[in-house]
Amino acid sequence: MKRITKLLAAVVLAGVAATAATSAMAGSKGAKIFVIGGKADDPFWSIVKRGAEDAGKVVEAQGGSVTWLGPQNYDNLGADAADLIRTAISQHADAIVGPDWVPESMDEAFKAVVAAGIPLIIYNAGGLDAADRLGAMNYIGSDDYKAGFAGGEYFGNHDLKNVVCVNTLPGAANLRAQCAGLLAGVAKHGGKGVELPLPMSSFGNPTAVAQALKAHLLQNPDVVGVYTIGNVDANSAANGIMQAGLSDKVKLGGVNMDQTILANIKSGSQLFTIDQQGYLQGYLAVSILNGHVNYGLTVPTREILTGPGVVDESNVDATMAGVQAGAR
Template sequence: MRRTIFTLAASSTLLLAACTSGSTSTENPDATAAAAAAAPAGGKASIFVIGGKSDDPFWSKVKRGVDDAAKVVEANGGKVTWLGPQNYDNLGPDAAKLILTAKSQGATAVIGADWVPDAQDAAFKSVTSSGIPVFLYNSGGADAAKAVGALTYTGSDELLAGKAGGEFFAQNGVKNVLCVNTLPGAANTEARCKGIAEGVAASGKSTQLPLPSSNFGNPTAVTQAIKAALLKDSAIDGVVTISTQDADSAAAAIEQAGGTGKVKLGTFDMDDTQLSRVKKGKQLFCIDQQPYMQGYLAVSQAFAYNAYGLLLPQSPLLTGPAIINASNVEAALAGAKAGVR
């Protein structure tokens, strides 16, 4: 499935993404110069993409987009190389090493997520200062791209995504939201929880439950931590997680804590399991950022710049957010079954 339909139940979701000044669609001042310049690579493209773990369900969708866009690069004699960490225990420093690895291996363009700016920005600047174009995706935003000298950002605005989720919770009567963060300190996950709090603030509140990053992908540990939080505070009537794996753990925790029917569940990102729960009325929503499109568009832009000096004037190029709920879940299910949503 190559085309994704955005059907929104929260009126703010893409309206915010389209209309918020300074954090959404703004002109890229480098685009005109890039379009007029000779192809920066001067030869065959060698594009390096820094992504997540190979067994992370979210990143497998991003890589699917990367792989599809790579077919065009390869047809023109170039190549695309994927680099990812073994785990998320030391995410920022590990990502910085991968960025420098890409530089040392002759990259003509580097695509990366700015998850932990304090740890990664020096590496990104090392790449850009050497004349290699950098394209941020997934995490960072337009401000981060400007800070490290990247040409553009492709992905979701995580703060806006969180706000949309918080507002949707509020519209459905939720007053006290627990935001479970298994990657605390990462810029994108912190922005998600901050956005949830801002979105629900008019009629309720949200607190963050930060868990060690070693718990990411550990369903037993995450389930027990969420269950303990729910038993400690009976006023919690909403739980939101930063990933689909954690959403599965949260669903189990809600049931074990006796919160079925009382505690509403939402998550960032989605898969067949989450969408099935939404369809059955057992989960309130998912927030889609179209990971396939992030990978596909980032590689396509890097190749177009390397090969022809082309650069779109819009930065950031937003791939979300979209609230997926009972009203539009069928279309999302089709994309999930195809492995791209």
């Protein structure tokens, strides 16, 4: 994380210097940057969007713009996201940021970005493998397999060795990798687990998630750990555990967070969450592309990892201030 801190400091300083030079760039049109992300009402993606918008203040001061494009829902995620990428190309983007959620549906559109000579950064999903495959400048985000692995190790280290990964977006390659990492992490400690894939329409659906998890727990009474792939499903999973009458036995973990999740960790009703620092994903991606378009700047560290980090009772108080500010 020290590397990320140094990189962020460098980006911020570059932004300050660039802002100071705005008057000298009065004739420049600035950078027209498009950011592909999640739904507007998705709590995690609203944090990523805030990071992109905060970086966008420098972009706008230099005469440029940052445009956020997100799907209406996640029912047809790959195809819809590919259409958004093509929309950005058609709008004559100077640079594009996007997650490689569903490579089989999205890679062709990303390759069209590079073929058009438009600088590209892959963020949030896909990893450096996707950046290399697609010809992107950088990958910015967490390694989903490592994030899941950290969760699995946390369960294993707390003697919780039979777990289930509740995946409400099974079509997304990064989330399949996250569940695979979870199972590998707990297996390292002699445990086991399974992925519970649910229809993509169940993402953020409290009733669907709670009922499906309740049924799974009642059918598999040896399960002692539950992991969710997003904060919108964490409270639903907690309800499913409660409805199964297993709150004392089955412990909850997952990825991403909000004030409710942190309060649950503080009270002990949730064991941990994995933080991937979505704010940094949006902020760094926009800042780096703005510097590249305007000044030809590049960052030699092509894989810029913003996570994973574990938040539990030991550091939950220090994390709450960032959540209250809308940046974590």
